[in-house]
Amino acid sequence: MHIQRRHFIGGSLITAALPQWASAQSLEKPKVTIAVGGKNLFYYLPLTIAEQLGYFKAEGLDVTIVDFSGGSRALQAVVGGSADVVSGAYEHTINMHFKGQPMRAFVLQGAAPQIVLGVNPKTMPNYKSVADLKGKKIGVTAPGSSTNVLANFVLGKAGLKPTDVSFVGVGAANGAVAAMRSGQIDAISNLDPVITLLQRSGDLKIITDTRIMAEAERVFGGPMPAGCLYCPQPFLDKNPNTAQALTNAMVRANKWIQQAGAGEIINVVPESYLLGDRAIYIDGFLASKQAMSPDGMFPAKGADTAFRALASVDAKLAATKMDLNVIYTNDFVKKANAKYPKG
Numbered sequence: 001m002h003i004q005r006r007h008f009i010g011g012s013l014i015t016a017a018l019p020q021w022a023s024a025q026s027l028e029k030p031k032v033t034i035a036v037g038g039k040n041l042f043y044y045l046p047l048t049i050a051e052q053l054g055y056f057k058a059e060g061l062d063v064t065i066v067d068f069s070g071g072s073r074a075l076q077a078v079v080g081g082s083a084d085v086v087s088g089a090y091e092h093t094i095n096m097h098f099k100g101q102p103m104r105a106f107v108l109q110g111a112a113p114q115i116v117l118g119v120n121p122k123t124m125p126n127y128k129s130v131a132d133l134k135g136k137k138i139g140v141t142a143p144g145s146s147t148n149v150l151a152n153f154v155l156g157k158a159g160l161k162p163t164d165v166s167f168v169g170v171g172a173a174n175g176a177v178a179a180m181r182s183g184q185i186d187a188i189s190n191l192d193p194v195i196t197l198l199q200r201s202g203d204l205k206i207i208t209d210t211r212i213m214a215e216a217e218r219v220f221g222g223p224m225p226a227g228c229l230y231c232p233q234p235f236l237d238k239n240p241n242t243a244q245a246l247t248n249a250m251v252r253a254n255k256w257i258q259q260a261g262a263g264e265i266i267n268v269v270p271e272s273y274l275l276g277d278r279a280i281y282i283d284g285f286l287a288s289k290q291a292m293s294p295d296g297m298f299p300a301k302g303a304d305t306a307f308r309a310l311a312s313v314d315a316k317l318a319a320t321k322m323d324l325n326v327i328y329t330n331d332f333v334k335k336a337n338a339k340y341p342k343g
Contacts, residue, residue: 028239031062032246034229035074035083038141038172039067040273041191042288043227045265046109047087050253052268059245069171070142078103084235085246089113089146090225090298091306093327098317102233105328107247107336108298109254110226112216112291115150116195118204119187120180127205130158136186139170139179146226147189152313154208154219162313174275180204192284193275200280211291222305225298225328226291233326247332248339251296255343258294262286296333303327 036044047065050056056063066083068074075092077083079101086092087109096103119127124136133155140147152162168185170176176194179185180203188194188204192211198204210216216224229246236243257265262282266274274281303324311318 033083035077036087037071037074046253050249055249070145072144085231105228105230107296108293113210113226117208118206139185139188151189196284223299225302248336251336
């Protein structure tokens with residue numbers, strides 16, 4: 001299996017790299033560093049596929065991907081200058097504009113957040129409603145990340161403030177699973193494959209599941225874009241060809257995923273992503289697939305939905321007037337779809 005996978009990936013890389021020399025000349029910045037928070041998650045699967053199948057190299061890019069414990073940490077890397085682009089949650093672009101540091105999303109990975117909020121049956125066997133979470137510990141990938149935002153939003157709908165609970169950063173892999181099983185946390189806001197692993201072992205009772213498109217729209221009151229590539233506006237201004245190359249690779253990855261079977265996914269992703277159980281990884285992929293973007297396009301009403309979600313727990317943000325057209329663009333995605341209509 002491992003040999004086949006290496007040959008499969010290696011073959012793709014060799015084939016894909018042929019046009020590299022022709023396209024690399026026009027790129028303003030061929031070497032790009034992308035920061036991500038929890039690369040093993042299905043939330044970021046298009047990023048891994050683009051890397052593993054050589055789509056970045058096919059566009060003349062030399063991409064380095066740096067993995068952090070959560071999306072807020074990845075964002076800090078770009079703000080601090082150690083990375084160029086974030087593969088992270090769409091709503092961070094709104095918060096950064098509010099803080100006077102304009103960021104813009106330019107290609108979508110997730111059509112819905114894919115985040116699941118659930119309680120620990122061991123520490124909360126008598127759970128009845130979200131109000132029962134008051135005073136409890138909730139595990140998130142990292143404080144301030146999209147998993148934290150979703151938890152805040154669900155709590156807010158139940159009349160609870162973020163300060164009514166304690167948020168604990170548990171990451172997005174085995175550490176998150178261990179925290180639930182050991183009873184260190186009473187609830188968790190996380191993503192697959194962590195969620196499916198906990199659910200299958202009976203260590204999670206789901207409250208909110210935004211892997212389901214209809215439930216995500218019901219929870220947020222509209223389309224809620226999720227994982228995407230975003231960066232400081234000056235990066236797009238100075239490096240439009242580089243941004244286009246990144247977008248091309250991601251759109252191809254989005255389309256490949258839509259056509260792929262679970263077995264193909266397993267053959268491409270690193271073994272460590274499987275968390276020791278291939279069957280659970282397959283179940284997680286099938287649960288999350290519908291929430292992945294088919295073409296990288298941002299929905300027209302997505303910015304409004306994301307703004308409302310953030311404003312519901314931030315009075316200062318709610319009171320601001322913001323031009324939401326500046327937090328995303330579909331310009332690069334439209335060109336990528338024209339170039340790769342079938343992926």
